[in-house]
Amino acid sequence: MNTERFSLAERARIHAALGDSARLAIVDTLIAGDVAPGELGAALELPTNLVAHHLKVLEDAGLVVRTRSEGDRRRTYVRLQSEALAAVATPAALAAERVVFVCTQNSARSQLAAGIWSRRSHVPAISAGTEPAERVHPRALKTARRHGLDPSGWRTAALGDVVRRDDLLIAVCDNAHEHLPTGQVPRLHWSIPDPAPADTDAAFEAAYAELADRIDRLAPALTPDGITGSKQ
Template sequence: MNTDPAEVFRTRVARHAALADPARLHIVDLLTLGDLSPTELQAELGMPSNLLSHHLRTLESAGLTTRHRSEADKRRSYIKLAPGALEGLMPRAEHGVRRVLFVCTRNSARSQLAAALWSHVSDIPSTSAGTHPADRIAPGAVDVARRHGVALSDLPPRLLDQVAHDEDFVVTVCDNAHEEIPGLGGIHWSVPDPLRLNTADAFEGAFADIARRISDLAPRLHAA
């Protein structure tokens, strides 16, 4: 982290300048909740693709956003806020919800970790489910949760249709689940699947990514 006062000030100036444009501020407001592909942003904003590309380049240059390829459809990319991009600038709680439902494909790692982490920072109930649930929770998820003192649910992986309620605030934490059920609603976090590498480092990375996102989301929600 750069601690030079002059450089920190220049970074702040660049970020404020980037956010001074109404369209870019709207993009960032959307990204404070979840990741979006350029196509999804274009549909949300009703903006020509060339103008959207200009705004996205400006936000990336200011260090506000990053971009990476989808693990499901390699032709698709997702835009997300850079870690710490809006420290001290996050909006206040504005969404009243009854329960948060975290969804991934197999409900064996990312969604299980997300639901467990959520219970540590919010009184709003949470649960998790999968579009194609596995037989058991991944050992790597159990291990990383234990290392961080987080207790996972005693429930085995469960099917989304058997868990979801109409009033749930849905958070997909898996590109495959998000793209398989585009009408699911809610928000999306493009968290890389730790089971692809199935290493301790991969699970640590997923845990840290989810924990940061939950810390950002929790202040935005209040009990309905």
């Protein structure tokens, strides 16, 4: 965290919020990806009222924010504030033989994520869509080239055609996350706004920046061994 942007009182509030074991467990869960409040309660075996209480403390401390799903507008997701992440521990160690980045059309966010990941980690990565488009979005290709990625081989693919049972799925789209196969584990969710509706370089740059930031946090914690099993 850039402490110059926070007063002593704000910094003390952050540390106080993390002093509770349940809140620290919530933050540990959110480091890797975004989670709905109900999912947090189920994962941590906490009743709804305690989840609400702890999230309010974390929100007041500036550690988390809630965002509404771009898919099912009735759902909300909790995410860590990027500026506060430096005060939090790194993600717990994960293991996967391959990462699959997923969005709905596999035309922008998931393609960029797989490209960025391939420059940050030795663990292989591909991308796929729950409802793949016919082609990759032209602005995604432009953004990739602007950052030194080579998108010449990028093609859209359906998730069902490429996923293996022991892949780590990372949904970079609310709608895709809400339609992932229920039996597919492990999985993470990154609630990243779709840049396509705005269709501007700025929107695609914002998506790229958030993907790169999240990948920089997760890649060092992911190892290629430890998850085995037959593949589909």
